[in-house]
Each structure stands twice: as C-alpha cells, then as structure tokens.
Amino acid sequence: MYKDERVILHIDINHCYAQIEEMLHPAYRDIAMAVGGSEKERHGIILAKNLKAKPFQIATAEPIRSALKKCPDLLIIPPDMKKYQYYTALVKSIFYEYSDQIEDFGLDEAWVDVSASQSLFGNGMSIAKEIQDKVLSEYGLTVSIGVSFNKVFAKLASDIKKPSGLIEISKDNYKEVAxxxxxxxxxxxxxxxxxxxxxxxxxxxxxxxxxxxxxxxxxxxxxxxxxxxxxxxxxxxxxxxxxxxxAPKSVSNSWTAPKDIVTYQDARLVLERLSNSVATRMRGKQLVGNVVTLSLRDVKLSRCTRQKKLDYYTDMSKDIFYEVSLLLLDNYDFSIPLRSIGVAISNLKPAADHCQLNLFEDEIEKLQNRNVEITIENIREKYGFFSIDKASALLDRKLNKVNPRGDHIAFARTMYKGSDER
Incomplete structure (x- = not known):
C-alpha cells in the first residue's frame, strides 16, 4: 500500500452460524453439519454449513431435503439468532480496538477503515493478521480478511480464500489478483x-x-x-x-406454512397473522408506510410478488390485511397450492410526520380501531401472543399456531448480490 492512501479491511466470519455451533459444541467439527430451518415445519433451507459438509456440495439456501439426499447423515441444527447475534457482536467488539470507523454488512461481515490506525498498529496486513489471531484465540472462530484501498476490492479479497484467508489487493497488484x-x-x-x-x-x-x-x-x-x-x-x-x-426501508415478515395453503380462506388466516406482525413492528419503530407488498411462493417454488401504493400512510394491521387480501384475490387462483406467504410495507416515514386526514373515512372510528390493536398488542406483550385471538384463529389451528412476532424465520442471505437482486 502507498503511505497516504486509505486502508480498508473487509472481515467475514467464516460459515458464521455453523462455526458458532462448532465453537459451542466441538464434536460438530468431526461430522457433516449444517444450520437450517425445520424440515418438519417446512422451513427447509440451509443457512450455513461446516467444512465437513463442503465435500458433499451442499449449498447455502438449498432445500434441506436436497441436502439430505447428497448427505443422508447430515446433522441439521436449528438456528438460534439471539446466540449468533451475541457472539458476532463479541467478535466485532475486537474490531473497535483498532478503529471506530466500522460499517456492518450483515451479521457476519464488516468493513473497517484502519487508515488512521497504522501509526499505532502497523500496516493494514499487520492489523488484519492481529485481528485474525485475536478472534481465533479469544473465541475460537476463524475470519477471512481482505485488505485494500477501497471497500469493493477489500470485499473481493476477503472472498478469495476461506477459511482464514488474508489477501491484499493493492494499486500495484489489482490487475493480477482481481x-x-x-x-x-x-x-x-x-x-x-x-x-x-x-x-x-x-x-x-x-x-x-x-x-x-x-x-x-x-x-x-x-x-x-x-x-x-x-x-x-x-x-x-x-x-x-x-x-x-x-432506518429500515421496509418492514416485513414471511412464513412457510406446515401444510399446503390450498384456498383463499386459508391464505387469509396467514395474512392476518403476518399483517399483525408487520403493524406491531412498525408501531414499535414509530413508522408509517404507504406501499404494501404481497409475496407468494408455491409448492413448485415459483415466486410471485405484487405491490400496491396506497393513497394514505398507515401502521394498522387492519389496513395492511385489507390491502394484501385484495392483492391476493386479484392475482392468485390457487390452481397450484402455496407454500409460503410474505407481507411487507415500504416507503416509510416517521409516524410523527403523519398528520394527513382522509375525507372519506371516519377518523374517530379509525383511531378507535388503532387503540384496539394497541390494547391487544399490550395484552400479548404481557401474557403471551396466544392469550388473546380472533375467532377466525379456530378455523385452522395449523395455520394459526404461528406466533408472527416470536417465530421469525432466519432465511439465508445469498451473499454478494447486486442491486438488481435486492
């Protein structure tokens, strides 16, 4: 690196979820293991795999059923996001010993600008090696680190060798390396x-x-x-x-049902739960939005997404549920059963900025409905989600047993996608 140029590190915790499980359960290092959703409940994708599973060509985000065909003895560990958040935060706390210029890129990755740290800790490669050694010695976890003069090449360099890679892409070698x-x-x-x-x-x-x-x-x-x-x-x-x-660009939740969703009425049961989840989380963040999105995936794994911009901003479950129900009715005929459904609301802004009145609605009734939602939310917060429910929840207990606030499914993030994928 040149003396006065920026030095950026990109640090990636290798096969993060699986490696944390190995750290806590060393016996897992000797067998093919992956972290994934529940196959029984059909949340069946691989979130992370260990090195012993790699020879079987098991891929992140592939269905668990497919992975088990490749490796019948593959051990599937259910994800524990609180645990992963805890240990990744500990790892990232080490980064702060070398710089306060840190940008998270998901749970398991971060960029660190160490340009101003070189007078204290040496050049970028020296700092990267020190961080690598410290993460391994303190937490038993390996990280791959890319060192470069910008974020893009630092990210590229960290991907080249795993686990424990340490690659530099400089202005002198980028044509040869990149x-x-x-x-x-x-x-x-x-x-x-x-x-x-x-x-x-x-x-x-x-x-x-x-x-x-x-x-x-x-x-x-x-x-x-x-x-x-x-x-x-x-x-x-x-x-x-x-x-x-x-601030988030959208608030969303999705659910893979434990059985095929074969009718509009079945789907409405799920939509009611998901709309409640999204509305509750929006109020928790004090946000309102006016673009609703319905995402569908059928049993053949084909996807369908439909979106509608509203004439009003909302954080109410009733509004979201009404709009996504119409989107479903207008766009899906159930000739092929559904496997999963997602609901999202975007184009967000702070609720404090929202004061628009609708001439065609009874604003007092709307306020009363909102207060009812908040009261139900408070009861569930105190006594549990299933302490209060709608009568419609009794129509199908399988489709209504999900707690949309507590049962958040961790879907695999396909790494390093571009803007056209997001």
Missing part, C-alpha cells in the same frame, strides 16, 4: 446482471474493466459506469458508521 476473477464475484453484480454481462461475453472482472464505457452505458445505463469503476478500482465511498442505526 481481473482474473469471475465477474459475478464483484460487489453489486447479481444474477440478472451476470446474465447480461455474459451475453456480452464479459466473463471476468478484467473483461469488465476493459469494456467500452459506451457499450456498458447502452446496456446498463448509470449502473454500467459504476461497474466499470468498481472493476478498475475506482471507488471512494467512506466506511459508513451510520449504517448501524440506519
């Missing part, structure tokens, strides 16, 4: 973008870096220029410490 990597390894290049790039015979990061900007602009618009810059190491964004408290 340009021969597959183009989809570059940050912000997701599946859709990869397909388009391949159609243009752009297969590597080097191909992208040497492609005409005019051609990229024609096919990708402004995104083409951004990708060309990334491939050439032109990226100057700061490590964003505000991300730790950044």
């Amino acid at each position: 340009w021969n990597r597959k183009v989809e390894e570059l940050l912000m290049v997701g599946k859709s973008t990869t397909k388009k790039l391949h159609e243009l015979n752009i297969l590597t990061i080097g191909d992208l870096a040497t492609t005409s900007i005019k051609l990229l602009d024609k096919h990708f618009g402004k995104t083409g220029m951004m990708l060309w810059n990334y491939a050439n190491g032109v990226e100057h964004s700061d490590v964003d410490t505000s991300k730790r408290e950044r």
Whole structure:
C-alpha cells in the first residue's frame, strides 16, 4: 500500500452460524453439519454449513431435503439468532480496538477503515493478521480478511480464500489478483446482471474493466459506469458508521406454512397473522408506510410478488390485511397450492410526520380501531401472543399456531448480490 492512501479491511466470519455451533459444541467439527430451518415445519433451507459438509456440495439456501439426499447423515441444527447475534457482536467488539470507523454488512461481515490506525498498529496486513489471531484465540472462530484501498476490492479479497484467508489487493497488484476473477464475484453484480454481462461475453472482472464505457452505458445505463469503476478500482465511498442505526426501508415478515395453503380462506388466516406482525413492528419503530407488498411462493417454488401504493400512510394491521387480501384475490387462483406467504410495507416515514386526514373515512372510528390493536398488542406483550385471538384463529389451528412476532424465520442471505437482486 502507498503511505497516504486509505486502508480498508473487509472481515467475514467464516460459515458464521455453523462455526458458532462448532465453537459451542466441538464434536460438530468431526461430522457433516449444517444450520437450517425445520424440515418438519417446512422451513427447509440451509443457512450455513461446516467444512465437513463442503465435500458433499451442499449449498447455502438449498432445500434441506436436497441436502439430505447428497448427505443422508447430515446433522441439521436449528438456528438460534439471539446466540449468533451475541457472539458476532463479541467478535466485532475486537474490531473497535483498532478503529471506530466500522460499517456492518450483515451479521457476519464488516468493513473497517484502519487508515488512521497504522501509526499505532502497523500496516493494514499487520492489523488484519492481529485481528485474525485475536478472534481465533479469544473465541475460537476463524475470519477471512481482505485488505485494500477501497471497500469493493477489500470485499473481493476477503472472498478469495476461506477459511482464514488474508489477501491484499493493492494499486500495484489489482490487475493480477482481481481481473482474473469471475465477474459475478464483484460487489453489486447479481444474477440478472451476470446474465447480461455474459451475453456480452464479459466473463471476468478484467473483461469488465476493459469494456467500452459506451457499450456498458447502452446496456446498463448509470449502473454500467459504476461497474466499470468498481472493476478498475475506482471507488471512494467512506466506511459508513451510520449504517448501524440506519432506518429500515421496509418492514416485513414471511412464513412457510406446515401444510399446503390450498384456498383463499386459508391464505387469509396467514395474512392476518403476518399483517399483525408487520403493524406491531412498525408501531414499535414509530413508522408509517404507504406501499404494501404481497409475496407468494408455491409448492413448485415459483415466486410471485405484487405491490400496491396506497393513497394514505398507515401502521394498522387492519389496513395492511385489507390491502394484501385484495392483492391476493386479484392475482392468485390457487390452481397450484402455496407454500409460503410474505407481507411487507415500504416507503416509510416517521409516524410523527403523519398528520394527513382522509375525507372519506371516519377518523374517530379509525383511531378507535388503532387503540384496539394497541390494547391487544399490550395484552400479548404481557401474557403471551396466544392469550388473546380472533375467532377466525379456530378455523385452522395449523395455520394459526404461528406466533408472527416470536417465530421469525432466519432465511439465508445469498451473499454478494447486486442491486438488481435486492
């Protein structure tokens, strides 16, 4: 690295959930093991796998049934997100010993700007090695670290070797180290973008870096220029410490049902639960929104998403439930049963900024309904979610046994996707 240039680390806790389970249960290191949802309840995807499972070509986000066909003896551990949050926070506390410029990138990754720390701790590679050793000695966990002069190449470098990788991409070597990597390894290049790039015979990061900007602009618009810059190491964004408290862009919840959802009425039972969850979480964050989204996945794993912008802002379960029920009625005929349903609300703003009245609604009645929702919410908070419920909950106990506030399902995050995937 040059003396006066930035030094950014990207640190990734290797196969995070599985490795934390191994740390707490050393016997797991000797067998093929993965962290995943409940196959019995059909939350059946792999969230993380250990090194013993790797030879079986088990992939993150693949169905558990598929993974068990590859490795019948695979041990599936249910996820414990509180535990993972606790230990990843401990690991990240080590990063703060070297810099206060830290940007979280999911639970298991972070960028750390150590530019100003070099006079105290040595160069970027020395700091990275020290962090690596300290995480291993204090918590028995391995991390891969990329060292570079910007965030994009630091991220790329941390992905090259796992576990315990320590790679530097500098202004002197980036063409040798980065340009021969597959183009989809570059940050912000997701599946859709990869397909388009391949159609243009752009297969590597080097191909992208040497492609005409005019051609990229024609096919990708402004995104083409951004990708060309990334491939050439032109990226100057700061490590964003505000991300730790950044307001959410949406509030959502989804559920994979323990049985096929075969009728509109079945689906409404699930939608009522999910709408309640989303509304409760919005009120907890003091937010309102006016774009509702319904996400469906059928038993053949095909997905359907429908969205509607409302003429009003809301944080009420009744409103959300009404709108997503209409979206469902208008867009799905149940010729193929559903496996999972998701509800989201976006275009959020602080509830304190919301004072618009609707001339076509009884605002007093609306306030009363909101107070009823809050009262039910308070009862559930004190006595448990199932202490109070609607009579409709008795129609199908399997579809109504989920606690949408307590039973949050941890879905695998497909790593390093681009803006077209988010």
